[in-house]
Amino acid sequence: MKSKNLIKYTLATFLVAILSFNCSESFLDFQPTGVVSGDDLTDPASVEGLVNAAYASLGNDNLLNGPYQDLWPLGTSRSDDGYKGGGSIRDVGQWNDTEVFTLNTPNNFGAASMWRVLYDGVSRINEAMRRLIAVDNAAFQAEIGVSTAQRLAEMRFIRGHFNFILKKLYKFPVFLNETVEKADAVDVGNRVLSDQEGWANIADDFRAAVATLPDFQEAEGRPTKNAARCYLAKILLYKAYVQDDNYQVTSINQGELQEALSLIETVEATGEYGLHDEFGKNFLWEYESQIESVWAIMRSVADGSPEGGRGNLSTGLNSSFGPGYGCCSFNHASNNLANAFKTDADGLPIFDGFNDPSSPQILEQPDLIANNMDLRIAHTFGVPGITFKYDPNRIFTKSYARIPGIYGHFLGMKDQELPSCPCFRQYTAFFMISRNTDQIRWAEVLLWKAEILIELGRQDEALPIINSIRRRAANSTAWINFPDGSTTGTWVIGEYTTMGDQDRARQILRKEYRLEFAFESKRFFELVRWGITKEVMDEYFDIERVRRPHLISADFTSGRDEYLAIPEAEIGVSQGLYVQNPGYN
Numbered sequence: 001m002k003s004k005n006l007i008k009y010t011l012a013t014f015l016v017a018i019l020s021f022n023c024s025e026s027f028l029d030f031q032p033t034g035v036v037s038g039d040d041l042t043d044p045a046s047v048e049g050l051v052n053a054a055y056a057s058l059g060n061d062n063l064l065n066g067p068y069q070d071l072w073p074l075g076t077s078r079s080d081d082g083y084k085g086g087g088s089i090r091d092v093g094q095w096n097d098t099e100v101f102t103l104n105t106p107n108n109f110g111a112a113s114m115w116r117v118l119y120d121g122v123s124r125i126n127e128a129m130r131r132l133i134a135v136d137n138a139a140f141q142a143e144i145g146v147s148t149a150q151r152l153a154e155m156r157f158i159r160g161h162f163n164f165i166l167k168k169l170y171k172f173p174v175f176l177n178e179t180v181e182k183a184d185a186v187d188v189g190n191r192v193l194s195d196q197e198g199w200a201n202i203a204d205d206f207r208a209a210v211a212t213l214p215d216f217q218e219a220e221g222r223p224t225k226n227a228a229r230c231y232l233a234k235i236l237l238y239k240a241y242v243q244d245d246n247y248q249v250t251s252i253n254q255g256e257l258q259e260a261l262s263l264i265e266t267v268e269a270t271g272e273y274g275l276h277d278e279f280g281k282n283f284l285w286e287y288e289s290q291i292e293s294v295w296a297i298m299r300s301v302a303d304g305s306p307e308g309g310r311g312n313l314s315t316g317l318n319s320s321f322g323p324g325y326g327c328c329s330f331n332h333a334s335n336n337l338a339n340a341f342k343t344d345a346d347g348l349p350i351f352d353g354f355n356d357p358s359s360p361q362i363l364e365q366p367d368l369i370a371n372n373m374d375l376r377i378a379h380t381f382g383v384p385g386i387t388f389k390y391d392p393n394r395i396f397t398k399s400y401a402r403i404p405g406i407y408g409h410f411l412g413m414k415d416q417e418l419p420s421c422p423c424f425r426q427y428t429a430f431f432m433i434s435r436n437t438d439q440i441r442w443a444e445v446l447l448w449k450a451e452i453l454i455e456l457g458r459q460d461e462a463l464p465i466i467n468s469i470r471r472r473a474a475n476s477t478a479w480i481n482f483p484d485g486s487t488t489g490t491w492v493i494g495e496y497t498t499m500g501d502q503d504r505a506r507q508i509l510r511k512e513y514r515l516e517f518a519f520e521s522k523r524f525f526e527l528v529r530w531g532i533t534k535e536v537m538d539e540y541f542d543i544e545r546v547r548r549p550h551l552i553s554a555d556f557t558s559g560r561d562e563y564l565a566i567p568e569a570e571i572g573v574s575q576g577l578y579v580q581n582p583g584y585n
Contacts, residue, residue: 057121057125061312066118069314077331078099080337086328089550092330094109101557106567108564115170123182126177126178156209163202164231168528227295239253264449275291276292280379299311299312317330324419333381333408334544335544337514339354349515373492375476382411385488387480394418407548459502466509559582
């Protein structure tokens, strides 16, 4: 491991001495036993400790109700990509309720818990910022080695990150900054800013980060200027798709697309990032934080912190029942996703009829892999008869699944590691890994650029970008071969010769985005951003509810289900100040 992993290995040790904040009124008045009073945290070292505690909140995601750095229950199983999985439909049933939509309510325990843990992170950041503003910069720089301005820019970056998660989940979160004292937090409403003003607020944090952050950070995990440029481009891309009060996309702001494109081209010109030569390197501990990783959450195990490490508990339920694992078989691939990897004779995706019930079904007949396929299927989830997680001596079998009668055999693999990995650790009955959790990787930035070019009517310029992603995938066969080197499937990935008109180019881009980032918890949020959630989910449920009985009553309601409800408990704490999202009253 890199010796410069300051964030990864040392920040957690400060947690036991730091105040923790939350937007719940009862929690605001709570003073944990054995913590340091806020009045004592005024010297440079203590202020730096508060900064470290704010960073540590990035890794405070948890198994059941706070998987906010890998949003698989809300980005994957709430989309056409996957199912919740687990030991039964009601096992961690809050995520079943969001998967089927019809059972989801403002009292969903998972969504309410997510709100609280996210605001814990925001409050830590704001407290660190208040202390940074108050401390003497010369003394801070002399002792810590950086200016308070740089640390403030780092805090604004990670606050922008938390607010982005809140906004894509709840649409109208409460925007709290360092000027709002803890005791006054419940007096700030969630409709102070309009939808577009909310996006602008988040963008402002990243603009400040771009202006002040250095090009390089010695401590891995601290954001850089280029990471901030990329994240700002992402916010502008989301903001550009203007939604009405019913969450329908009414226009696409060309100026914001142009600004995002300029940011991406500036980053490209630095040559800092690139694509891995092997697709699978994005999903192995040995290659974390290398050329394709733009910004990631630092993870560790056996580092002396509570609970055995700062490993990724967001995905702690998702291990299979294969040898060396044992729990809990959450996060399964859908029939629809598996069939989406089919290719035609030229190795191009099949857009129409790929999921037709009358055609061969990859998940209905799990050993059927002889037809032309995009090999990224074997990098994305376990397929019976194919090597699992790049170990030629470990063949994925149907026994890896816990209850295949409900959720099928196929478990997500990108977020897993082999039990033999030094990054793997059992935590009680569950498992954690210390591979860093990528929030943005370079392939995504390239596809943002392709998307922007298409929306600007320059789709021919998007062609080489999309083909570069496909070319890398086509060359990533070696790690999924059998032990004797023979191929595990008929892998055929071709390149496009034309993008066609703008509508066809959109279709190509969106398909490529799905195949490249399947099971990276992005799918549902992209459907919402593009304004196509209703049509995609209706088509999905029409077929899938017949295949999977747990979806028999599933139904997506446009104008409601694009976002979660504001938790009912939080509306109560605010004494009705918070306004509920449409359709949940």
